[in-house]
Amino acid sequence: MAEIPTARGTVDSGALGRVLMHEHVFVITPEVLQNFPEHWDEQLRVTDAVEKLTALKNAGIDTIVDPTVIGLGRYIPRIVEIAGKIDLNIIVATGVYTYDTVPKFFKFRGPVFPGLDVPDPMADMFIKDITEGIADTGVRAAFLKCAIDEPGMTEDVARILRAVAKAHLATGAPIMVHTVPSMHRGLEVHELLSGEGVDPSRVLLAHSGDVNDPDHLSELADLGYLLGMDRFGIDLYLPFEERVAIVATLAERGYTERMVLAHDASCYMDWIEPSYLEFSPNWHFLHITNDVLPALRERGVSDDQIDTMLIANPQQWFAPA
Ligand SMILES: [Zn+2]
Incomplete structure (x- = not known):
């Protein structure tokens, strides 16, 4: 057991409960929102997040793992405010999210000139977030x-x-x-x-569940990686039935210990014109408890296996035995 930091204090790793391994409270573009404030209502967004996360707790989930980074x-003060109003753990991250170039802040810092x-100042910034806060x-x-x-790389x-x-x-x-499994990233x-020198068992390959390709995912699991079956509800990328099928197939093949579940949903995301979300009606925090778990059970995945993916695997990833 180890003490895991959350937005409302530390929690014993054995007490994280049922964990969704990849959910965001907010995915936003602060510079745009600060300059075009008609796109942001602080009070509304906080109240809405409290409601959605309370509903998630009531559905039986105890912890979300929120990989919202630079x-x-x-913006952690807002997450702390929300965490103080709900009975659900929010685990937060450090890091940088980009597909191609570093944010401009880092461009001419560190080992950039021959x-x-x-x-590189990045590593020290990450270490400070993890050790000091x-x-x-x-x-x-x-x-x-x-x-x-x-x-790519x-x-x-x-x-x-x-x-x-x-x-x-x-x-x-x-x-x-974050990976693209169809491209074998x-x-x-x-x-x-x-x-x-990184041990694969400490690495979660997010979005692995975006392909129904058991051979490729088995290869990654055999290397020791934890697979994020973490976009349930984004059915435009891979339909519901196939998202369920790949989890059931890997469970049948003996890889239950190598999978975790989530939606990659958010209380609010400014990347998408809100009306477009009607094309993804299942992309919300309750889809797994309402629809995915019953479908997995129908496909022969046992309650024990579901507990392994929701409880034991997250615990093991944060605090290896
Ligand atoms: Zn995400």
Whole structure:
């Protein structure tokens, strides 16, 4: 057992309960919202988040793992305010989310000129978030988050992954990587992170459930990676039946210990014109408890296996036995 930091204090790893491993409270673009305030209503957004997260707790979920980092609009004081009004743990992250280049802040900092031997400030910033706390909130990040997408392992994406690996090795905090499984990006992550000395069992490959490709996902699980079956409700990327099928198939193949569940949903996301969300009616926090778990049971996944994915695997990832 270990003490896991959350937005409302530390929780024993054995007391995290049922965990959704990838949900956002907010995914927003602060610079746009600050300058076009007609797109943001602070009071409304906080009240709405409290309602949605309370409904999630009432549905039997105790903890969400929120990988909102730099690039996704992380602002922890607002998360602390919301966490204080709900009976659900929110675990927060540090890291940088980009598909191609580092945010401009980092562009000319660190080892960016040949022959200039200065350390990358990113790793130290991540380490501070994990060991001391984020800004002056007193809330510590419990894991690291980064991304690799369509452009692949660009120089800057590799730079971020190396900084994440360094912070992981210094602190022991686990790593979540946004991936594109149809492009086998997990194998590129493996090449870089294993070269840095990172143990695959401490790495969650997010969005693995976006493909119904049991052979590729088995390969990643055999390497030791934890697979994020974490976009239930984003049926435009992969339909519901196939999202359920790939989890059931991997469970049948003996990989229950290598999967976690989530929606990658948010209380509010400013990336999408709100009316477009009607094309994804299942993309909300209650889809797993309402629809996915019954469908998994119908496909022969047992309650014990569901508990492994919702309770034991998250606990093991944060606090390996
Ligand atoms: Zn996400």
